[in-house]
Amino acid sequence: MAQVIHFPKTVGIAIYSMVFISLFDARMNVDRIAEFTSSSKFHTAKILKELAKYGYLKSTRGPSGGFELNQLEEEISLLELWEVVEGKFEIKVCLSGNKGCLEIGCIFSDEIYNIQNNLYDYLRNTTILSLTKKAVLKKNHDCK
Numbered sequence: 415m416a417q418v419i420h421f422p423k424t425v426g427i428a429i430y431s432m433v434f435i436s437l438f439d440a441r442m443n444v445d446r447i448a449e450f451t452s453s454s455k456f457h458t459a460k461i462l463k464e465l466a467k468y469g470y471l472k473s474t475r476g477p478s479g480g481f482e483l484n485q486l487e488e489e490i491s492l493l494e495l496w497e498v499v500e501g502k503f504e505i506k507v508c509l510s511g512n513k514g515c516l517e518i519g520c521i522f523s524d525e526i527y528n529i530q531n532n533l534y535d536y537l538r539n540t541t542i543l544s545l546t547k548k549a550v551l552k553k554n555h556d557c558k
Contacts, residue, residue: 425496431450503537505527506526
C-alpha cells in the first residue's frame with residue numbers, strides 16, 4: 415500500500431539521527447546512528463556529514479569519535495534539516511505539473527496547497543527538542 419504522505423528517506427535519517435543524538439546527549443558513532451535509523455552506514459554518514467557541514471552537528475574523528483549536537487535542540491527546526499538534505503521545501507499547487515488541468519483550473523489546487531502548507535508550518539514550527547521530549551515521554555509512559 416502506498417503511503418499518503420511521503421517523507422524523503424534522507425529527511426527521516428536526518429531527523430531521527432538528531433533526535434537519537436539529543437536523547438543520549440552524547441557523541442554517537444555512525445554505526446549506532448545507522449542502526450537506530452535502520453539505514454546503511456554509508457547513507458547515514460553522508461547525511462551526517464552534511465549536517466556537520468552546515469553546523470548542526472560537530473564531528474570528531476578517531477576511535478572515540480562520532481557526532482554530537484553543535485546547536486541547541488530548541489533552535490533546530492525540522493524544516494532546516496529538510497532543506498539541508500533535500501533542498502528548499504517547495505509548495506507545488508499542481509500534482510501533475512499542469513498536465514491534467516481542466517479549463518476550469520486544477521481540481522485539487524486548494525486542498526493540495528493547504529496540505530503542503532500545513533506540512534511546511536509543522537516542519538518550521540517543530541524542533542528537535544519537541545521531538546526529543548515526545549520520545550522521552552513515550553518511553554517513560556511505556557515503562558509503567
